[in-house]
Amino acid sequence: MVVEASSCVFCTIADGTEPAAIVYESGELIAFLDNHPLFPGHVLLCPREHYVTLLDIPSRLNAPLMDATQLLARAVEAAVDAEGTFIAVNNRVSQTVPHLHIHVIPRRRRDGLRGFFWPRQRYHDDAAREAVRDAIEREVHKLLS
Numbered sequence: 001m002v003v004e005a006s007s008c009v010f011c012t013i014a015d016g017t018e019p020a021a022i023v024y025e026s027g028e029l030i031a032f033l034d035n036h037p038l039f040p041g042h043v044l045l046c047p048r049e050h051y052v053t054l055l056d057i058p059s060r061l062n063a064p065l066m067d068a069t070q071l072l073a074r075a076v077e078a079a080v081d082a083e084g085t086f087i088a089v090n091n092r093v094s095q096t097v098p099h100l101h102i103h104v105i106p107r108r109r110r111d112g113l114r115g116f117f118w119p120r121q122r123y124h125d126d127a128a129r130e131a132v133r134d135a136i137e138r139e140v141h142k143l144l145s
Contacts, residue, residue, distance in 0.1 A: 008098070028047060028061060044103060047065070055091060072104045
């Protein structure tokens with residue numbers, strides 16, 4: 001499901017018509033506290049322009065997005081005295097707002113989160129692992145060609 005920018009809550013935050021607890025702004029990006037945080041200090045970083053997933057953004061945003069992610073991770077850790085951060089991006093699946101956003105979530109040992117939020121699955125055997133590795137490598141080469 002693709003949401004038009006005109007009905008996107010993150011677009012309305014970016015253009016100033018929807019209030020948010022903004023912690024960072026640049027010409028291209030905006031970051032604000034999550035309304036439903038996993039922990040206090042949980043920040044969402046978004047491009048101001050409407051892009052649904054990480055795969056949709058233009059390459060010119062890659063460096064500013066990663067630089068801002070680093071900045072916010074440092075700021076969140078210091079501000080809430082966290083031991084680290086969890087950085088996450090959902091692409092379509094589990095993306096409650098279909099506008100690219102990076103979660104910067106403060107973490108502490110024994111905070112109740114267990115690694116990733118889903119059960120881990122093993123490869124059936126080494127051959128299955130190699131088949132997946134080979135398929136991904138072939139796709140990378142196709143995309144780089």
